Amino acid sequence: MSERTTTLVTTIPQLRxxxxxxxxxxxxxxxxxxxxxxxxxxxxxxxxxxxHVILTDFVNPLQFGPHEDFDAYPRDLDADLAAVDGxxxxxxxxAVEEMYPVLPxxxxxxxxxxxxVLEGAQRPGHFDGVLTVVTKxxxxxxxxxxxxxxxxxxxxALVQRLVADLHLPVRIExxxxxxxxxxxxxxxxxxxxxxxxxQEALALSRTVTAARAAAPSASAIRAVLADALDRAEVxxxxxxAVDPATLREITDAHRGEVLIMVAARVEGTRLLDAAVAxxxxx
Ligand code: PAF
Numbered sequence: 001m002s003e004r005t006t007t008l009v010t011t012i013p014q015l016r017x018x019x020x021x022x023x024x025x026x027x028x029x030x031x032x033x034x035x036x037x038x039x040x041x042x043x044x045x046x047x048x049x050x051x052h053v054i055l056t057d058f059v060n061p062l063q064f065g066p067h068e069d070f071d072a073y074p075r076d077l078d079a080d081l082a083a084v085d086g087x088x089x090x091x092x093x094x095a096v097e098e099m100y101p102v103l104p105x106x107x108x109x110x111x112x113x114x115x116x117v118l119e120g121a122q123r124p125g126h127f128d129g130v131l132t133v134v135t136k137x138x139x140x141x142x143x144x145x146x147x148x149x150x151x152x153x154x155x156x157a158l159v160q161r162l163v164a165d166l167h168l169p170v171r172i173e174x175x176x177x178x179x180x181x182x183x184x185x186x187x188x189x190x191x192x193x194x195x196x197x198x199q200e201a202l203a204l205s206r207t208v209t210a211a212r213a214a215a216p217s218a219s220a221i222r223a224v225l226a227d228a229l230d231r232a233e234v235x236x237x238x239x240x241a242v243d244p245a246t247l248r249e250i251t252d253a254h255r256g257e258v259l260i261m262v263a264a265r266v267e268g269t270r271l272l273d274a275a276v277a278x279x280x281x282x
Contacts, residue, residue, distance in 0.1 A: 027144065027145045030148075114157070149174075215258070217281045244276070
């Protein structure tokens with residue numbers, strides 16, 4: 001992959017000026033910083049898809065609940081710059097006041113009913129905050145394509161819905177989950193885990209792998225997840241098999257794509273994992 005000059009921009013006027021100067025196609029990678037190999041895989045895919053890459057690095061207060069880790073969320077812009085230097089054209093790292101002169105904003109995006117189940121049930125308002133900032137970042141960076149990881153499966157499904165429902169002129173490209181050699185899904189929040197916690201957290205990847213292996217039987221997928229919940233190796237928030245279009249739990253009669261989604265708390269940290277399977281049998 002060829003090196004490019006990376007420019008840091010922190011204000012909207014600077015971003016508009018730099019964006020206007022890019023000729024050819026543009027891919028946006030949205031992040032909240034604390035970049036890890038999972039983000040680098042998104043950047044690598046973005047580089048394959050477009051002539052230029054813009055990485056956004058912004059911890060969005062609107063998607064954190066009052067008792068969540070907004071203040072403690074890991075932030076290290078220098079490390080982020082070093083991680084993607086030469087790999088992306090622009091890094092947009094605005095201050096909160098730049099993105100939200102008024103907080104909460106008077107006009108925002110709501111995710112609807114699919115934003116209130118699973119993650120949304122645990123984190124009320126979270127997806128309204130995500131879709132609001134994603135809409136703003138799409139408007140500001142004007143990409144041809146934007147890449148999103150499959151680990152945040154509900155976020156990906158809702159961003160796809162957002163783009164379809166609001167006729168936004170961008171293609172959303174899903175990128176597979178990046179895993180540590182142990183199988184643990186890479187996440188910025190893994191830094192909160194001890195070595196024992198990382199071992200405990202393997203229950204998530206084991207469960208999605210076993211559920212996926214139970215395809216093509218819809219009932220077998222559901223049975224694997226029910227069994228994992230019963231065994232309670234971790235403090236599960238949910239282990240669900242849902243229809244990717246509606247995010248409603250599938251029945252044994254379901255045929256077609258199934259989104260397997262798990263979320264659990266390990267040492268006080270909320271972790272997610274996911275997989276896609278195809279159900280063609282009872
Ligand atoms: O997935 C994330 O890191 C965030 O939810 C996103 C998409 C950057 C919006 O803040």
